[in-house]
Amino acid sequence: MSDIQPKSTAAIAGHPVHGMLVVFPIVCFILALVTDLAYWQTSNLMWQQFSAWLLFAGLVFGGFAALAGIIDVVANPQIRAIPRVWPHAIGNIVVLLLALLNSLVHARDGWTGVVPWGLTLSALTVALMLVTAWLGASLVHRYGVGVSHHG
Template identity: 55%
Template structure:
């Protein structure tokens, strides 16, 4: 495919799109490991949850940095997230940070009930953010 000068601006790929899926996967798996801890009481699942939340936060911070860099690139204008998507993403990272602080505790009360509830709310907001973002990309695909 040859990219001409007229459609070159729409061909840029935002760097933030490389990092955004990682926190969603980590936070979803953190919910799964919280449920496993709730059902089994095995401390290994609590440790997995804490590490998954930490990894999601690290990749979330990288996504924010990449997103700020994308704001400076005029070629990524058509693929920038909407304001609602960006706000949802920041709320998700804030909830995950609070959840990580809760998971820093020891034993049963580090996960049940507040850590499990925060993981569930974070997961639901991840689904909402993916839906909101997906609508914009679907509209862009039909714009051709």
């Protein structure tokens, strides 16, 4: 682990806001892929509606998480200096753009809202998100971003 251990600027009672919020879009986008797969197999419109709502919720929470992450990067030069921050940040912006496009695709009716492009975009969103989540976890575990050692 690095000796830098930069503190998170966007924090509540010492807890990084980005870390608290980022779990919501991760879960929503993964579940949107699951519900897309369920729709593809069953043609039950309920699953398509679930996907649309999950994408919407993921975008809202993802926007808040992105805002907290941007505040951390802009306000702390120690965080900006870490090379993995930039692929993480840019990758997450691409994730949100893919999810936004996916949400627009899901706005179509029924089968055309999911198969093939909605399902493809859901899979691409989740695949890229797993990479950016791994990069984000390395910022915490390897570089100590937002970690405090009160004892």
